[in-house]
Amino acid sequence: MKPDSITYRLAHFLSTRFPVDKMNFQAMVEKKEVPVHGLSWGYYTGGLTFLFFMIQVATGLLLLFYYQPTVSEANLSIDYMMKYVTAGALIRNMHAWSSSCMIFMALVHLLVAFAMKAFDKPREIIWISGVLLLFITFAFGFTGYLLPWNQIAVNATKIGIQAFKDTGQYLPGLLSQVPKIVMETFQGEATVGQATLGRFYALHVVILPLAVLMLVVTHLISVQLHGMSQGVDRPSHKTERFFPVFFFKDIFLWVLVFVALFIISICLPFDSLSPYPLLEPYNAFGSTPPGIKPEWYFYFLFYPLEMLPFWVVLLAMTALVVVLFLTPWIFKTVSRRFLRFIALAATAYLLIITLFGQQIYALVRP
Amino acid sequence: MLWLDHNCFKPSEICPGPLSVLVTIFAILVICQLPVHSYPEFQAYSEKHSGKTVDCAMCHVNAEGPIGILPGQLGSLSPADMEKVNQVRVAMSPGVKVDSPILNKFGNQIIKTLGEQRFLELKSDPSKLAAALGKNSDLDGDGIPDSDEYMDGTDPLNKYSGNPGLLFINNFSRYHRHILLAVVATALLGYGIVNLLKTFD
Amino acid sequence: MNTNPQSDKFAAHLIDTKDRRYFLKGVFGIAAGAALLLAGSIDKVFRFFFGPRLSRNEELEMMQQRIERLKATVGLRQLELERKQADYILIASLSELDSTTGKYFIDYQMRPALAFLGKDGLPMLLCAKCTHLGCTVGNQVDVRGKILCPCHISYFDVTTGEPDANSPAKTPLPHIGWVLMDKGGKVIASRLSSGETKGNTNAGALTGANVYITSKET
Numbered sequence: 187m188k189p190d191s192i193t194y195r196l197a198h199f200l201s202t203r204f205p206v207d208k209m210n211f212q213a214m215v216e217k218k219e220v221p222v223h224g225l226s227w228g229y230y231t232g233g234l235t236f237l238f239f240m241i242q243v244a245t246g247l248l249l250l251f252y253y254q255p256t257v258s259e260a261n262l263s264i265d266y267m268m269k270y271v272t273a274g275a276l277i278r279n280m281h282a283w284s285s286s287c288m289i290f291m292a293l294v295h296l297l298v299a300f301a302m303k304a305f306d307k308p309r310e311i312i313w314i315s316g317v318l319l320l321f322i323t324f325a326f327g328f329t330g331y332l333l334p335w336n337q338i339a340v341n342a343t344k345i346g347i348q349a350f351k352d353t354g355q356y357l358p359g360l361l362s363q364v365p366k367i368v369m370e371t372f373q374g375e376a377t378v379g380q381a382t383l384g385r386f387y388a389l390h391v392v393i394l395p396l397a398v399l400m401l402v403v404t405h406l407i408s409v410q411l412h413g414m415s416q417g418v419d420r421p422s423h424k425t426e427r428f429f430p431v432f433f434f435k436d437i438f439l440w441v442l443v444f445v446a447l448f449i450i451s452i453c454l455p456f457d458s459l460s461p462y463p464l465l466e467p468y469n470a471f472g473s474t475p476p477g478i479k480p481e482w483y484f485y486f487l488f489y490p491l492e493m494l495p496f497w498v499v500l501l502a503m504t505a506l507v508v509v510l511f512l513t514p515w516i517f518k519t520v521s522r523r524f525l526r527f528i529a530l531a532a533t534a535y536l537l538i539i540t541l542f543g544q545q546i547y548a549l550v551r552p
Numbered sequence: 553m554l555w556l557d558h559n560c561f562k563p564s565e566i567c568p569g570p571l572s573v574l575v576t577i578f579a580i581l582v583i584c585q586l587p588v589h590s591y592p593e594f595q596a597y598s599e600k601h602s603g604k605t606v607d608c609a610m611c612h613v614n615a616e617g618p619i620g621i622l623p624g625q626l627g628s629l630s631p632a633d634m635e636k637v638n639q640v641r642v643a644m645s646p647g648v649k650v651d652s653p654i655l656n657k658f659g660n661q662i663i664k665t666l667g668e669q670r671f672l673e674l675k676s677d678p679s680k681l682a683a684a685l686g687k688n689s690d691l692d693g694d695g696i697p698d699s700d701e702y703m704d705g706t707d708p709l710n711k712y713s714g715n716p717g718l719l720f721i722n723n724f725s726r727y728h729r730h731i732l733l734a735v736v737a738t739a740l741l742g743y744g745i746v747n748l749l750k751t752f753d
Numbered sequence: 754m755n756t757n758p759q760s761d762k763f764a765a766h767l768i769d770t771k772d773r774r775y776f777l778k779g780v781f782g783i784a785a786g787a788a789l790l791l792a793g794s795i796d797k798v799f800r801f802f803f804g805p806r807l808s809r810n811e812e813l814e815m816m817q818q819r820i821e822r823l824k825a826t827v828g829l830r831q832l833e834l835e836r837k838q839a840d841y842i843l844i845a846s847l848s849e850l851d852s853t854t855g856k857y858f859i860d861y862q863m864r865p866a867l868a869f870l871g872k873d874g875l876p877m878l879l880c881a882k883c884t885h886l887g888c889t890v891g892n893q894v895d896v897r898g899k900i901l902c903p904c905h906i907s908y909f910d911v912t913t914g915e916p917d918a919n920s921p922a923k924t925p926l927p928h929i930g931w932v933l934m935d936k937g938g939k940v941i942a943s944r945l946s947s948g949e950t951k952g953n954t955n956a957g958a959l960t961g962a963n964v965y966i967t968s969k970e971t
């Protein structure tokens with residue numbers, strides 16, 4: 187193999203990103219050290235995201251025992267579980283709260299990893315697998331939202347699908363039909379109905395979890411192979427052992443977070459945060475209640491769509507996706523200080539649009 | 553003549569004198585023009601006061617209200633069901649148990665508590681409905697009185713719908729043993745983990 | 754022979770009394786916590802999988818609700834099927850229509866709609882899905898010739914479909930075209946949704962006629 191041939195470069199790339207010589211217990215566990223510095227709390231965010239994912243899998247499996255994915259039974263089966271099944275309401279609430287927590291923690295993890303420059307060579311595969319995991323997490327949120335088959339579920343899904351279909355108007359010629367064809371494939375029929383529910387159920391319960399499993403394994407093995415990134419520009423050289431110190435601290439944090447989630451789930455029904463007309467069973471002939479909105483984690487997209495021209499938001503989101511995937515190369519030479527600034531700016535935008543999006547919209551479009 | 557004719561009172565049964573008959577006929581004609589089975593004033597007030605979306609399902613069986621042909625609406629009722637609807641219209645005094653097929657438990661409870669006459673009087677000032685209902689009734693058992701749920705714009709028949717803060721407090725006290733158990737178990741686990749860490753340090 | 758230096762170190766730790774005490778406390782804490790969690794949840798886990806045992810009334814109520822929902826789904830499918838198969842759908846006979854009480858029906862777009870008798874003795878068909886937020890509009894015409902959407906109090910003129918100026922709804926209820934046929938299925942008269950009327954609209958010719966909606970305009 188010549189050193190400048192594509193095959194050699196690819197082999198070299200993969201061997202540095204997957205150093206199989208480090209794939210042993212000593213390197214991955216016994217001798218692994220975790221840097222200690224001001225941003226060390228960021229090392230726990232990935233673990234928490236994984237914790238919430240495991241809670242979703244466990245509660246989701248339990249929900250499978252009672253949920254029925256048909257338009258006539260979906261809403262009723264959830265009602266039945268909430269009213270009559272022992273701990274049914276707790277399981278369902280836990281699933282709902284944990285989904286929001288998982289997406290929140292995934293976003294925090296992304297921002298912290300970005301600020302720490304944890305995408306730097308040789309961790310590019312970790313970053314890309316992480317970005318894919320984030321998109322799949324959002325896909326989980328979108329597909330799961332439809333399953334209760336209530337007013338907000340069906341109408342919000344219709345709006346989301348319509349928004350995607352509308353991208354076709356900016357594509358040339360025959361390509362303009364592609365978004366419509368893709369979304370009607372997802373829908374399974376001309377409008378959101380039984381076929382859509384069945385497909386979203388299959389995606390949510392089987393396809394997306396399998397995809398996550400594969401990516402998480404890749405992501406975690408890579409993290410173990412490469413160890414934790416240094417995190418700051420001037421590391422203090424103070425470290426702690428991954429096992430057992432960091433590991434048990436992580437477990438302890440998981441237990442605390444689990445108990446907090448348990449208390450919230452048992453005391454505060456997730457449904458109480460929405461007006462009750464939005465949670466009524468979907469009625470094809472009835473009115474669309476006002477206040478149909480996606481879940482809070484889509485507000486960063488929803489409110490700009492309401493306030494700005496569609497093409498502006500489309501362009502911005504496309505750019506964002508491209509930048510996210512190419513981050514290891516775009517920000518290769520950027521200092522961690524500047525990366526922290528970008529992460530803070532992104533955090534500020536997300537917080538403002540999520541918490542105050544409605545008020546901003548009311549000012550812009552009274 | 554309007555379809556509501558057969559539901560309106562016959563004048564001769566109410567006022568024997570000629571002038572009174574005319575006045576009553578006029579009053580009935582006016583009343584019969586109104587949508588006599590839905591009262592959007594209460595819905596509008598609840599929405600305004602709570603700032604939340606409220607629909608007819610707070611009091612009615614059908615979320616679209618009583619008008620139409622769907623289940624729980626007037627157009628779908630049998631003659632026996634229409635009779636039950638008419639019984640509500642004559643339940644002027646409080647304390648009469650009614651079971652209107654277009655009203656849900658809360659709607660029927662309002663008529664039973666207030667009587668149709670008082671209820672109709674409150675149309676001009678829906679803010680007084682909560683006080684008139686009192687705080688004794690909590691049909692869904694979530695610890696929040698139905699009258700408060702009317703003011704908050706939440707569903708008085710669903711224990712998972714309510715003011716989040718109040719629900720949290722009520723559920724916390726209801727499930728405090730489970731929470732205590734979980735906290736003690738967590739504390740023990742934490743104690744165990746900390747000591748294990750000290751072993752390895 | 755154990756060659757793992759880490760486990761040798763661990764064994765060395767345990768020989769030390771202080772470390773042994775920490776280890777035992779650690780194991781005790783974790784075991785007690787896990788036992789407590791198990792004790793608190795085991796009966797709930799069992800009952801979750803065992804399933805609820807409903808009282809007779811609860812079961813009846815549940816079954817009734819399921820049947821209602823199934824009926825609604827079947828009804829929807831039947832309506833969809835009919836609208837895909839048939840070019841004409843019967844609404845009512847002309848003599849059944851009233852000028853002040855609308856008859857509800859479902860149009861070809863699966864929307865609720867109303868049929869009235871117009872002042873000209875011809876049918877007047879309006880979409881009854883409120884143009885504000887889609888509530889079903891009421892079927893009673895008041896003295897002003899308006900029908901009311903009770904959800905957010907929008908009044909619509911029954912003849913033109915136009916909303917009142919101060920209504921939340923801003924666009925009119927669309928008209929729906931109709932076809933009048935005699936008992937033999939022969940078309941007597943028709944009106945497009947635009948209002949263009951064709952055929953013989955004399956009162957005598959319309960005796961015994963039936964009102965249909967047609968897919969041909971859509």
